[in-house]
Amino acid sequence: MTDLADRQKLSYIAAQAADARLNVELETEGMTLNIGPQHPATHGTLRIIVRLDGEQVVWAEPSAGYMHRGYEKLTEVRTFPQVTTLINRIDWLGSFANEVPFILAAEKLMDIEAPPRAQWIRTILFELSRIANVGLFLGDLGVQLGAITPVFFAFRDREYVLNLIEAATGGRFHPNFDRIGGLKDDLPAGWITETKQVMKKLRMFCDEMDDLLFGNEIFQSRLRGIGVIPADVAKQYGLSGANLRASGVDWDLRRDQTLPMAWDKVDWKVWTHPDGDCFARCWVRLQETREATKIVDQLLDTLPSGPVMAKVPRIIKVPEGEAWVSTENPLGEMGYYVVSKGDLGPFRVKIRSASFNNISIVPWVLRGVYVPDVISILASLYFILGDIDR
Amino acid sequence: MIGVDVPYWAQSLLRVLGGTVAVLLPAGTIVYLFLFKMMSFMQSRLGPMEAGPYGSMQLFAEVGKWLQKEDIQPQKADKQIFKLAPLIVLVSTFLLVAVVPFGPDAYFTNFDAGVFYMLAVSSISTLGILIAGWSSANKYSLLGGLRAAGQLIAYELPMVLAVLGVVIQAETMNMQGIVERQNAGEIFGWNGLGNPYILTQFIGFVIFMIAVQAELTQTPFDMPIAESELVSGYMTEYSGFRFLIFFIAEFATAGVFALIASVLFLGGWGVPFSWFGWHTIDDVDDWMNIGGPLIMLTKMLVLTFLIMWIRFSYPRFREDQLQRFAWKVLIPLALLNIMVTAILKVMF
Numbered sequence: 216m217t218d219l220a221d222r223q224k225l226s227y228i229a230a231q232a233a234d235a236r237l238n239v240e241l242e243t244e245g246m247t248l249n250i251g252p253q254h255p256a257t258h259g260t261l262r263i264i265v266r267l268d269g270e271q272v273v274w275a276e277p278s279a280g281y282m283h284r285g286y287e288k289l290t291e292v293r294t295f296p297q298v299t300t301l302i303n304r305i306d307w308l309g310s311f312a313n314e315v316p317f318i319l320a321a322e323k324l325m326d327i328e329a330p331p332r333a334q335w336i337r338t339i340l341f342e343l344s345r346i347a348n349v350g351l352f353l354g355d356l357g358v359q360l361g362a363i364t365p366v367f368f369a370f371r372d373r374e375y376v377l378n379l380i381e382a383a384t385g386g387r388f389h390p391n392f393d394r395i396g397g398l399k400d401d402l403p404a405g406w407i408t409e410t411k412q413v414m415k416k417l418r419m420f421c422d423e424m425d426d427l428l429f430g431n432e433i434f435q436s437r438l439r440g441i442g443v444i445p446a447d448v449a450k451q452y453g454l455s456g457a458n459l460r461a462s463g464v465d466w467d468l469r470r471d472q473t474l475p476m477a478w479d480k481v482d483w484k485v486w487t488h489p490d491g492d493c494f495a496r497c498w499v500r501l502q503e504t505r506e507a508t509k510i511v512d513q514l515l516d517t518l519p520s521g522p523v524m525a526k527v528p529r530i531i532k533v534p535e536g537e538a539w540v541s542t543e544n545p546l547g548e549m550g551y552y553v554v555s556k557g558d559l560g561p562f563r564v565k566i567r568s569a570s571f572n573n574i575s576i577v578p579w580v581l582r583g584v585y586v587p588d589v590i591s592i593l594a595s596l597y598f599i600l601g602d603i604d605r
Numbered sequence: 606m607i608g609v610d611v612p613y614w615a616q617s618l619l620r621v622l623g624g625t626v627a628v629l630l631p632a633g634t635i636v637y638l639f640l641f642k643m644m645s646f647m648q649s650r651l652g653p654m655e656a657g658p659y660g661s662m663q664l665f666a667e668v669g670k671w672l673q674k675e676d677i678q679p680q681k682a683d684k685q686i687f688k689l690a691p692l693i694v695l696v697s698t699f700l701l702v703a704v705v706p707f708g709p710d711a712y713f714t715n716f717d718a719g720v721f722y723m724l725a726v727s728s729i730s731t732l733g734i735l736i737a738g739w740s741s742a743n744k745y746s747l748l749g750g751l752r753a754a755g756q757l758i759a760y761e762l763p764m765v766l767a768v769l770g771v772v773i774q775a776e777t778m779n780m781q782g783i784v785e786r787q788n789a790g791e792i793f794g795w796n797g798l799g800n801p802y803i804l805t806q807f808i809g810f811v812i813f814m815i816a817v818q819a820e821l822t823q824t825p826f827d828m829p830i831a832e833s834e835l836v837s838g839y840m841t842e843y844s845g846f847r848f849l850i851f852f853i854a855e856f857a858t859a860g861v862f863a864l865i866a867s868v869l870f871l872g873g874w875g876v877p878f879s880w881f882g883w884h885t886i887d888d889v890d891d892w893m894n895i896g897g898p899l900i901m902l903t904k905m906l907v908l909t910f911l912i913m914w915i916r917f918s919y920p921r922f923r924e925d926q927l928q929r930f931a932w933k934v935l936i937p938l939a940l941l942n943i944m945v946t947a948i949l950k951v952m953f
Contacts, residue, residue, distance in 0.1 A: 361921030
């Protein structure tokens with residue numbers, strides 16, 4: 216891996232070479248196209264500068280930062296319990312999953328562990344936010360490729376999940392439900408049976424998507440063999456989550472590390488795909504959504520009784536130290552490096568969000584593809600703008 | 606023939622009125638029935654419900670909204686051509702509807718090269734789209750315009766070849782003649798259904814409908830618009846009533862092409878002549894001038910339903926895949942169809 220300055224130099228040289236090639240060999244003028252910051256395919260304000268030769272991309276460079284909100288700095292002026300309100304908004308589609316690694320890091324520093332029931336419920340809500348997030352991805356994928364119907368199915372069925380999250384936490388998008396030492400509340404009455412019904416519906420939704428999109432020949436011809444990322448390149452660029460697993464790397468933090476969460480208590484499978492193309496990335500996400508519904512079902516069956524909150528002091532002061540905890544979030548590996556000086560709030564928090572690393576491969580993978588493929592590759596890499604610009 | 610003698614000015618006025626109705630009515634029906642309602646039901650939502658009963662007045666609300674909007678022109682746009690482009694697209698729709706017969710006497714023009722004329726003027730809209738893409742001074746528009754040009758040229762050919770099969774079978778290029786041949790025809794001596802060419806020219810019908818889908822730039826062939834890639838393609842810079850004209854042209858052309866397809870393949874305005882003991886078009890009773898347009902409207906709705914159904918459920922092709930599909934699949938298939946039709950024509 217070269218450092219930043221070198222990379223800029225390389226892309227500059229590539230652009231010069233591209234210009235020279237265009238003018239000498241083909242005698243056509245290249246065109247620089249800004250995809251974004253306002254563009255329907257970037258779902259947010261990502262800007263991708265592409266240099267085109269006809270419809271072919273000669274080089275591409277993502278330009279992030281249009282929505283930077285300075286969360287790392289903002290956490291320094293907040294107390295530990297207040298931080299969850301902020302970090303909820305990093306990946307806004309799977310917001311509960313953002314809270315968990317931070318709370319786990321704080322718990323690690325304080326050397327406390329949430330009671331089993333809290334761990335179980337945390338895992339359930341974590342997986343629900345994964346379904347809410349990736350479910351929408353499956354629908355949005357259709358829109359990026361020009362099929363407008365799947366996204367409405369996705370919104371319809373995501374609504375059930377959001378209702379569940381709202382019933383349990385009080386917030387549809389930003390639950391802010393995780394506490395150091397456990398959870399704010401127990402589950403409401405009747406939530407378990409309702410969740411099981413919703414999981415059934417979501418499995419049906421996955422089948423529907425399988426029929427409507429993944430079985431469609433146009434869909435396959437648009438995605439198969441496009442944007443292939445080999446396993447070693449994926450590792451070099453620090454991809455994580457489904458993007459990495461679609462390149463054939465069997466790596467899932469839910470399984471590969473021991474955390475005070477309940478994933479190791481249930482039976483589920485990590486899906487990988489050997490191809491590494493756009494289709495593989497989408498397919499792995501579809502399987503993950505199915506797997507998540509199974510995890511939730513099994514966890515609900517084995518839900519232990521007991522308190523949802525460990526004994527923690529009324530005013531939380533985290534002892535001096537440093538902790539790094541990362542989890543397998545809907546978008547990939549998300550981690551927090553928390554440095555505490557023994558105050559009410561953290562001294563420094565470094566947020567490692569998945570999308571930022573996932574789009575770093577864009578210049579590599581977009582070279583030589585056509586404009587429509589740019590969109591399908593970006594869609595299959597699946598980023599959330601809040602997750603890129605914290 | 607109608608016994609009433611209508612003066613020339615009244616005939617012209619009737620034609621202008623009829624043409625406007627024939628363009629706007631299908632467009633409105635398609636937009637309300639399919640774009641607003643059917644799409645919503647397919648996507649498990651209700652669609653517009655507030656304006657009028659079941660949202661039936663929504664069209665007027667939309668048109669009113671567009672008419673009120675500011676007419677924005679980009680600073681660097683080629684202003685006059687930019688203003689002209691939507692009109693060219695709409696004009697091609699009006700020119701198309703001119704040859705469609707709606708009844709034994711209910712037609713705008715009736716001349717022997719009808720099919721030829723139809724195929725010729727249907728490409729005029731390409732011109733409008735191309736200059737819209739160029740004059741907008743927008744990179745997305747330019748990409749969209751060029752894509753449209755490439756695509757529409759590629760799909761003009763299969764369309765022509767698909768229609769040729771019908772022309773060979775009907776032995777005429779007159780649209781009225783094609784209707785007559787189908788309804789007066791017989792299948793192996795049985796004339797209860799006439800002989801709609803969809804039976805003998807089924808391959809031609811399928812190719813024609815695919816080509817129409819591409820010609821109309823509907824999904825899966827909507828790369829010129831491609832809202833997730835090119836924002837809105839050649840329409841990106843248009844707003845207000847100019848956008849409205851593009852919008853009307855899009856759906857009116859869908860309606861007109863469905864009308865043409867029903868003339869070529871489904872027997873047009875006619876009912877099988879044997880039902881009423883007619884033999885040629887001169888025997889047809891006058892009430893068919895009222896019944897014919899209704900039959901045409903029904904057939905048009907069926908065909909546009911097909912177009913819209915595909916539009917709402919398929920993702921879009923990539924430009925090169927589309928070209929490959931046109932040149933490697935549709936055109937050879939259409940040529941084969943012509944060959945088989947010609948051989949069978951000579952044999953029987």
